[in-house]
Amino acid sequence: MKPDNDGAGTGREGLSTGLSNFWMPFTDNRGFKAEPRLLASAEGMYYRTPEGRQVLDGTAGLWCVNAGHGRREIVEAIGRQAATLDFGPTFQLGHPQAFELAEALAALMPAGLDRIFFTNSGSESADTALKMALAYHRANGESGRTRLIGRERGYHGTNMGGTSVGGIGGNRRSFGAQVWGVDHLAATLRPEAAFTRGQPDSNEDMAGELERLVALHGPETIAAVIVEPVACSTGVLVPPRGYLERLREITARHGILLIFDEVITAFGRLGAPTAAEYFGIAPDILTMAKGLTNAAVPMGAVAARRFVYDRIVDAAPPGIEFFHGYTYSGHPLAAAAGLATLSVYRQDELFARAAGLSSYWQQAVHRLQGARHVVDIRNLGLIAGIELAPRPDAPGKRAFEIFHRCFDDGLLIRVTGDIIALSPPLIVSEAQIDEIVDRIGVMLKVVD
Numbered sequence: 001m002k003p004d005n006d007g008a009g010t011g012r013e014g015l016s017t018g019l020s021n022f023w024m025p026f027t028d029n030r031g032f033k034a035e036p037r038l039l040a041s042a043e044g045m046y047y048r049t050p051e052g053r054q055v056l057d058g059t060a061g062l063w064c065v066n067a068g069h070g071r072r073e074i075v076e077a078i079g080r081q082a083a084t085l086d087f088g089p090t091f092q093l094g095h096p097q098a099f100e101l102a103e104a105l106a107a108l109m110p111a112g113l114d115r116i117f118f119t120n121s122g123s124e125s126a127d128t129a130l131k132m133a134l135a136y137h138r139a140n141g142e143s144g145r146t147r148l149i150g151r152e153r154g155y156h157g158t159n160m161g162g163t164s165v166g167g168i169g170g171n172r173r174s175f176g177a178q179v180w181g182v183d184h185l186a187a188t189l190r191p192e193a194a195f196t197r198g199q200p201d202s203n204e205d206m207a208g209e210l211e212r213l214v215a216l217h218g219p220e221t222i223a224a225v226i227v228e229p230v231a232c233s234t235g236v237l238v239p240p241r242g243y244l245e246r247l248r249e250i251t252a253r254h255g256i257l258l259i260f261d262e263v264i265t266a267f268g269r270l271g272a273p274t275a276a277e278y279f280g281i282a283p284d285i286l287t288m289a290k291g292l293t294n295a296a297v298p299m300g301a302v303a304a305r306r307f308v309y310d311r312i313v314d315a316a317p318p319g320i321e322f323f324h325g326y327t328y329s330g331h332p333l334a335a336a337a338g339l340a341t342l343s344v345y346r347q348d349e350l351f352a353r354a355a356g357l358s359s360y361w362q363q364a365v366h367r368l369q370g371a372r373h374v375v376d377i378r379n380l381g382l383i384a385g386i387e388l389a390p391r392p393d394a395p396g397k398r399a400f401e402i403f404h405r406c407f408d409d410g411l412l413i414r415v416t417g418d419i420i421a422l423s424p425p426l427i428v429s430e431a432q433i434d435e436i437v438d439r440i441g442v443m444l445k446v447v448d
């Protein structure tokens with residue numbers, strides 16, 4: 001195909017092709033292709049554009065490159081594995097790396113969550129977790145438990161199950177057809193908690209709403225409740241103190257499985273291996289992806305409590321017990337990347353590092369309180385959401401302009417609606433934290 005142009009001075013440097021064929025995900029394709037912004041390489045805390053500009057990574061890519069870019073140990077492990085066993089099926093066969101990684105992950109999970117199923121993404125992890133819950137209840141003789149409960153403003157990826165339990169209007173409305181029998185809890189954000197540092201206190205029993213849904217539908221119809229411990233993708237919604245504890249208590253009382261979607265929060269984002277450990281609450285099923293391989297090879301995983309696994313396996317007649325899986329479940333390259341990543345996290349003590357930095361992070365991001373347009377700032381661990389007032393007739397446009405201008409100025413942020421979401425790699429320095437906040441501060445002054 002003929003290149004759209006030679007690229008000089010247009011943001012297309014380094015491209016020898018046109019832009020039309022790649023139907024880009026979650027992208028304003030028309031806007032991007034008119035004014036592309038490309039990445040060429042990455043190392044440590046920085047991306048580099050094809051023109052050679054450095055871009056400080058304030059978002060760990062897409063909440064996933066927790067150990068920083070281009071980690072030699074991970075790159076080499078992938079290369080070695082590719083040269084040794086490029087692919088090996090895990091249907092009725094196996095290879096050592098998948099078992100080793102499962103054992104290493106089980107050791108990182110809260111006690112009891114030690115049965116690990118591999119997927120290739122967060123979306124697949126969410127749908128796998130939901131199917132596990134359905135299969136568990138069937139195996140348990142409660143096949144009426146088919147209802148799934150999610151939460152408004154929750155994000156569980158883009159497969160059918162995850163889209164259905166997710167609570168993002170745009171994602172759901174575009175498709176119409178959804179998994180039947182889903183209901184949603186309300187989102188936990190309250191205007192009176194604006195500018196809370198860490199978890200807000202609340203006198204309201206927000207999780208008590210689950211009791212209402214249980215009374216409405218009947219506990220015997222409900223298979224699982226799925227929530228992100230901290231809802232990140234829709235703008236960093238930190239649950240009030242006591243909320244997750246109450247969800248755990250209500251689900252346990254009614255025999256409903258509790259699923260924590262930790263695709264973002266696992267692997268140190270809150271300064272602990274998992275949010276479950278950070279909050280001291282053990283779900284029945286926990287989903288992961290992103291930081292599992294430092295995003296170097298796609299991989300997701302689902303950790304299930306042993307009783308979930310045992311029930312499904314024991315109830316099945318001899319043969320395959322759980323009719324689910326992916327060609328690439330436990331792919332050798334991903335498993336090698338995962339093992340190397342866990343070893344980097346361990347050697348560099350990155351989870352403890354994130355915990356140690358979290359109060360500096362909190363102080364820094366809250367310096368933007370009082371800045372133009374800012375109506376709320378929320379944070380936990382090494383995550384922050386900076387919510388801006390929308391332009392009266394153009395919601396999302398203000399933050400999107402800031403996103404573009406920050407990138408052109410050498411800083412990668414993420415925006416969702418009019419919320420700036422930040423999640424730097426856990427190797428970020430204090431000086432880089434200041435730089436992220438200062439650069440955003442400048443943009444808030446110049447962007448109307």
Ligand SMILES: Cc1ncc(COP(=O)(O)O)c(C=O)c1O
Nearest residue numbers: 121122123155156157261263264
């Ligand atoms: C909590 C959560 N679940 C699931 C997903 C989907 O992950 P993926 O894009 O790898 O399918 C995401 C992605 O951001 C997420 O944040």
